[in-house]
Amino acid sequence: MSNEFHVKGVNIAKLPSDYGSTGFKMFKGSTLNDVEIAYETWGELSINKDNVVLLFTGLSPSSHAASSELNQEKGWWEYMIGPDKPINTNKYFVICVNSLGSCFGSTSPASIDKSTDKIYGLSFPELSIEDIAKAGHGTLQMLGIDHVHTVIGPSMGGMTALAYALMYPKSLTNLIVISAAARALPFTISIRSLQRELIRSDPMWKNGDYDKKTSPLNGMKLARKLGLMSYRAANEWRERFNRARIPKNETKKMFDIEFEVENYLNHNSEKFVSMFDPNCYLYLSRAMDLFDVAEHGGTVNAGLAKIHTKRNLIVGVKSDILFPIDQQTELAEGFKKAKKNVKFEKLDSIQGHDSFLVDEHNFSKVIYDFFID
Amino acid sequence: MSNEFHVKGVNIAKLPSDYGSTGFKMFKGSTLNDVEIAYETWGELSINKDNVVLLFTGLSPSSHAASSELNQEKGWWEYMIGPDKPINTNKYFVICVNSLGSCFGSTSPASIDKSTDKIYGLSFPELSIEDIAKAGHGTLQMLGIDHVHTVIGPSMGGMTALAYALMYPKSLTNLIVISAAARALPFTISIRSLQRELIRSDPMWKNGDYDKKTSPLNGMKLARKLGLMSYRAANEWRERFNRARIPKNETKKMFDIEFEVENYLNHNSEKFVSMFDPNCYLYLSRAMDLFDVAEHGGTVNAGLAKIHTKRNLIVGVKSDILFPIDQQTELAEGFKKAKKNVKFEKLDSIQGHDSFLVDEHNFSKVIYDFFID
Numbered sequence: 001m002s003n004e005f006h007v008k009g010v011n012i013a014k015l016p017s018d019y020g021s022t023g024f025k026m027f028k029g030s031t032l033n034d035v036e037i038a039y040e041t042w043g044e045l046s047i048n049k050d051n052v053v054l055l056f057t058g059l060s061p062s063s064h065a066a067s068s069e070l071n072q073e074k075g076w077w078e079y080m081i082g083p084d085k086p087i088n089t090n091k092y093f094v095i096c097v098n099s100l101g102s103c104f105g106s107t108s109p110a111s112i113d114k115s116t117d118k119i120y121g122l123s124f125p126e127l128s129i130e131d132i133a134k135a136g137h138g139t140l141q142m143l144g145i146d147h148v149h150t151v152i153g154p155s156m157g158g159m160t161a162l163a164y165a166l167m168y169p170k171s172l173t174n175l176i177v178i179s180a181a182a183r184a185l186p187f188t189i190s191i192r193s194l195q196r197e198l199i200r201s202d203p204m205w206k207n208g209d210y211d212k213k214t215s216p217l218n219g220m221k222l223a224r225k226l227g228l229m230s231y232r233a234a235n236e237w238r239e240r241f242n243r244a245r246i247p248k249n250e251t252k253k254m255f256d257i258e259f260e261v262e263n264y265l266n267h268n269s270e271k272f273v274s275m276f277d278p279n280c281y282l283y284l285s286r287a288m289d290l291f292d293v294a295e296h297g298g299t300v301n302a303g304l305a306k307i308h309t310k311r312n313l314i315v316g317v318k319s320d321i322l323f324p325i326d327q328q329t330e331l332a333e334g335f336k337k338a339k340k341n342v343k344f345e346k347l348d349s350i351q352g353h354d355s356f357l358v359d360e361h362n363f364s365k366v367i368y369d370f371f372i373d
Numbered sequence: 374m375s376n377e378f379h380v381k382g383v384n385i386a387k388l389p390s391d392y393g394s395t396g397f398k399m400f401k402g403s404t405l406n407d408v409e410i411a412y413e414t415w416g417e418l419s420i421n422k423d424n425v426v427l428l429f430t431g432l433s434p435s436s437h438a439a440s441s442e443l444n445q446e447k448g449w450w451e452y453m454i455g456p457d458k459p460i461n462t463n464k465y466f467v468i469c470v471n472s473l474g475s476c477f478g479s480t481s482p483a484s485i486d487k488s489t490d491k492i493y494g495l496s497f498p499e500l501s502i503e504d505i506a507k508a509g510h511g512t513l514q515m516l517g518i519d520h521v522h523t524v525i526g527p528s529m530g531g532m533t534a535l536a537y538a539l540m541y542p543k544s545l546t547n548l549i550v551i552s553a554a555a556r557a558l559p560f561t562i563s564i565r566s567l568q569r570e571l572i573r574s575d576p577m578w579k580n581g582d583y584d585k586k587t588s589p590l591n592g593m594k595l596a597r598k599l600g601l602m603s604y605r606a607a608n609e610w611r612e613r614f615n616r617a618r619i620p621k622n623e624t625k626k627m628f629d630i631e632f633e634v635e636n637y638l639n640h641n642s643e644k645f646v647s648m649f650d651p652n653c654y655l656y657l658s659r660a661m662d663l664f665d666v667a668e669h670g671g672t673v674n675a676g677l678a679k680i681h682t683k684r685n686l687i688v689g690v691k692s693d694i695l696f697p698i699d700q701q702t703e704l705a706e707g708f709k710k711a712k713k714n715v716k717f718e719k720l721d722s723i724q725g726h727d728s729f730l731v732d733e734h735n736f737s738k739v740i741y742d743f744f745i746d
Contacts, residue, residue, distance in 0.1 A: 122627050186614040186634035187607035193635045194598050196628055201591055203576065208627075218574055225567050226599070234560035234697060241559040243665065254495050254581075255569055255655055259662070261559035262566045282628055289632070292616065321694070324607060 009070035010063060010098075010105055013037045015138040024135070030125030034114055037139045038098040038105025039063050040071075042081055043089035045145070052148045053087055054136060054172075055096040056157035056164070059284045060276060062104035065096040079360045086367035092149065099160070100135035101127045101284050103277035109208075110277040120279075122208035127283045129156070129291040133163035137171070147171055150371075154178035154356045155323070156284065159291050162307075162331075166296045169308040176370060178315040178356050178363075181327035182293035182300040182334070188322055191230050192285045195223035199278050208279050217273050223281065224269035233319035233352035237261055300330065305338035312342040313370050315356075315363070322353040343370070382443035383436060383471075383478055386410045388511040397508070403498030407487055410512045411471040411478025412436050413444075415454055416462030418518070425521045426460055427509060427545075428469040429530035429537070432657045433649060435477035438469040452733045459740035465522065472533070473508035474500045474656045482581075482652035493652075495581035500656045502529070502664040506536035510544070520544055523744075527551035527729045528696070529657065532664050535680075535704075539669045542681040549743060551688040551729050551736075554700035555666035555673040555707070561695055564603050565658045568596035572651050581652050590646050596654070597642035606692035606725035610634060673703065678711035685715040686743050688729075688736070695726040716743070 015024060015035045023031035040063045045052065055065055057076070066075035066082055081087045081094055098106040101124075109124040116123075140148065151172045153161035158180020165175050184192075202219025204210055244260040257263055293303035312335050316328030325346060332344035345366045349355035356363050388397060388408045396404035413436045418425065428438055430449070439448035439455055454460045454467055471479040474497075482497035489496075513521065524545045526534035531553020538548050557565075575592025577583055617633040630636055670676035685708050689701030698719060705717035718739045722728035729736050 126627075183616060185607060186610040186616070186632065187602070187605075189616075189632050190598075190602050190610070190634050190638055193630070193632070193638070194595065194602070197598075198571070198595060200628060201595060202574075222567065222571060222574060225563075225570075229560070229563050229567070232560075234558060234694070237559040237563070243556060243559070243562075254499075255573060255659060257566070259559065259562050259566070261563050265563055265566070286628060321607070 007062075007064070007071065007105070009040050009068050010038050011040065012105060013039060013139040013142045015135065015142060024131075024138070026125050027128035027130035027134070028126045032107065032125055035100065035107045035135060035138070036105070036111075037100065037107070037135050039139055040065065040068065040096050042066055042068060042094045043092050045093040045143075049145055049147065050149060051092045052140070052145055053092045053094045054140065054148045054151045054164070055081075055087075055094060056132065056136060056151070056153035056160035057096065057099060057102075058155035058157055059099075059102075059281070059288065060272070062102070063096045063098040064104075065094075076357065079364060080367060086364045087152075087371060092371070095140070095143075097136045097139050099132045099156070099284065101132065101280055101287065103280040106135065108277065109279035109283055122279065124279070124283060127287045129159045129287050130163045130167060132156075132160045132287070133167055136160070136164060137168055148173070150174040150176060152176035152178070152367075153180065155180055155353065156288050159288060162293060163291070165307040165309055166293065166303060169306060172309060174311045174313075174370075175307065175309045176313045176315070176367070177328075177331060179317055179320055179323050179328070179353055180331075181323045182303070182331055183291060184289050185324070185327070188230075189289045191226060191322065192289055195226050196282050196285055198222040198226065199282060205278060208282075210278070216278050220273040220276065220278050220281070221269045224272045225265045228265055228268055230322045231352060231354040233321065233350055235319065236350045236352065239350075301334045301337055304331065304334035304340075307335075307338075307340065310341065311370075311373070312340055313345065313366070314342060315345045315347065315366055317347045317349045317352065317355040317359075319350050320353045320355070380435075380437070380444065380478070382413050382441045383411050384413065385478060386412060386512040386515045388508065388515060397504075397511070399498050400501035400503035400507075401499045405480065405498055408473065408480045408508060408511070409478070409484075410473065410480070410508050412512055413438065413441065413469050415439055415441060415467045416465050418466040418516075422518055422520065423522060424465050425513070425518055426465045426467045427513065427521045427524045427537070428454075428460075428467060429505065429509060429524070429526035429533035430469065430472060430475075431528035431530055432475075432654070432661065433645070435475070436469045436471040437477075438467075449730065452737060453740060459737045460525075460744060465744070468513070468516075470509045470512050472505045472529070472657065474505065474653060474660065476650035476653040479508065481650065482656055483650040495652065497652070497656060500660045502532045502660050503536045503540060505529075505533045505660070506540055509533070509537060510541055521546070523547040523549060525549035525551070525740075526553065528553055528726065529661050532661060535666060536664070538680040538682055539666070539676060542679060545682060547684045547686075547743075548680065548682045549686045549688070549740070550701075550704060552690055552693055552696050552701070552726055553704075554696045555676070555704055556664060557662050558697070558700070561603075562662045564599060564695065565662055568599050569655050569658055571595040571599065572655060578651060581655075583651070589651050593646040593649065593651050593654070594642045597645045598638045601638055601641055603695045604725055604727040606694065606723055608692065609723045609725065612723075674707045674710055677704070677707035677713075680708075680711075680713065683714065684743075684746070685713055686718065686739070687715060688718045688720065688739055690720045690722045690725065690728040690732075692723050693726045693728070
């Protein structure tokens with residue numbers, strides 16, 4: 001049975017050699033068969049294959065980071081990738097992979113397990129950030145690419161980029177980690193843990209065995225609302241919404257929404273829930289909690305010392321409450337201690353963790369400067 | 374039918390005159406009949422009745438702020454109230470009222486509506502912070518107390534203390550507002566809005582018409598977890614839990630708790646849900662969103678200018694994410710602009726919004742100093 005995900009511009013890599021038919025060895029020991037990874041590309045691979053930029057995503061986006069001739073819909077990082085943009089596709093061949101475990105074309109808990117002809121659901125093996133990195137590496141192997149100019153990722157993608165640099169230290173030259181961390185803090189773990197509990201508390205979740213048509217939409221909506229709250233910053237919302245009310249509605253029931261900020265959360269969470277598979281959300285969310293650079297060397301600093309990139313760029317935002325700036329400071333300090341070349345950009349963006357998506361002004365500049373150097 | 378709440382040391386005030394038998398006029402226009410308010414007292418009322426300290430609580434506590442001869446169980450502010458403690462009961466007569474709308478003895482959505490002999494539930498009228506202040510005022514009237522030395526309150530109790538000073542400006546000499554605000558910010562509104570939605574999403578909530586024995590315990594637990602996350606601070610949890618794991622459990626199911634911080638949230642939220650009535654939670658939570666000092670004068674500053682206290686103390690904590698320090702700064706600046714005597718204490722406590730409950734060292738000092746002056 002072939003992959004059912006068909007979106008123009010999206011390619012599917014059926015992972016080769018030890019990645020593929022004999023099984024994809026997961027970081028925690030399980031084996032996953034018939035792994036497929038969805039990816040999109042922009043720009044042209046140079047003859048020397050020395051212009052590859054590998055992009056890992058946050059938890060929720062697909063591989064559609066930017067529009068292309070095949071799919072002109074705007075991507076989630078449209079301002080960043082394209083001709084003469086900060087990641088200049090006149091010069092670089094950009095590959096964005098949909099994470100292993102995500103539901104936009106890659107093998108995931110929402111995929112059919114060929115051995116049973118049923119959807120994996122919770123029979124999908126435990127997923128690690130390292131598996132997502134390995135699946136990205138496998139995708140490049142399939143394309144005949146042994147070396148990457150730069151691995152870049154924001155949020156979960158930043159953790160994945162770190163994992164990639166730890167696992168394949170000789171296969172990349174540069175590393176860019178944005179609004180990410182060497183490992184999750186307890187506050188962040190508690191947010192994600194509660195999000196998972198909200199999904200699992202929805203009676204429609206049915207221990208992961210829901211039907212696609214009757215999936216736990218309310219649990220997903222609640223989890224997404226909590227996510228949106230953690231992705232933004234209190235001061236931005238103060239400026240944007242303050243205490244503005246929605247128009248009076250005489251049929252309003254007790255405890256219905258009343259403030260604009262509630263309306264915003266309702267609207268944005270509803271957009272999301274119809275797109276994302278609940279079990280995939282659980283697996284990816286948990287993988288972020290469990291990731292720890294210290295597992296690659298005993299301590300975070302020992303792990304970072306194993307990374308052999310030529311140049312490293314760490315970007316963080318002071319208003320981020322999910323991956324606070326202290327965590328990017330920790331990464332930058334770790335590279336410095338290991339005598340690595342590192343540039344640390346502490347940005348004043350007011351949009352919290354989501355700044356990389358929306359603060360084009362600040363983010364364009366730091367990424368542009370990195371690739372121009 | 375008399376109040377069913379019987380705890381040693383708790384008194385019930387059946388509100389007199391215009392507060393009582395002819396109905397308690399609510400801030401938003403409804404009338405509530407037969408209002409009863411639970412309260413506890415410590416110390417002795419002086420002959421001149423000039424030593425009264427009126428304490429309003431946060432959303433969840435009862436009137437049991439400190440132990441007494443009648444009830445030796447520790448109270449929620451045990452370190453603060455007692456002989457030779459910062460609020461010295463050798464000198465002051467302290468009254469803590471259970472908020473109107475709360476389920477610890479005061480009239481609330483969990484009370485019996487005598488006109489129908491049924492529990493109010495959602496037929497309880499819309500509750501405002503001003504109603505809680507008025508019920509406190511009515512309780513004092515019933516005790517023959519016309520004037521208060523100091524009105525003090527933390528969190529929701531701080532909002533209530535502000536409302537009291539706005540509504541009865543001639544009936545108090547001093548005001549202490551702790552970790553509170555002139556009005557809620559959109560980020561804080563979004564947290565409380567989601568908490569209410571978690572309760573309302575529990576199928577056992579039944580549109581507020583649940584049976585006491587089958588109440589929406591899971592929704593309450595989820596809401597409480599989110600509350601606990603907003604009451605504390607990321608850095609405190611980093612020091613306290615970091616990434617510590619709970620002991621391995623071989624029967625663990627997928628997505629079960631794994632980290633100590635998850636265990637802490639589980640344990641503490643379970644303690645709470647069996648104690649607090651879900652509808653009361655909804656009403657009190659919404660009242661906090663809707664409170665706005667600006668409704669008492671057009672702007673926050675115009676409202677604060679109407680307060681005629683002799684001395685004002687504003688206390689805030691830098692690590693508070695629910696009522697951020699900017700909001701206590703706003704209060705202090707407002708008093709200053711109106712040429713009022715105000716002292717502003719910005720504390721370095723690391724425990725976030727909950728600091729007033731646990732940071733005995735810092736809070737004892739500022740409250741002690743205020744009452745000694």
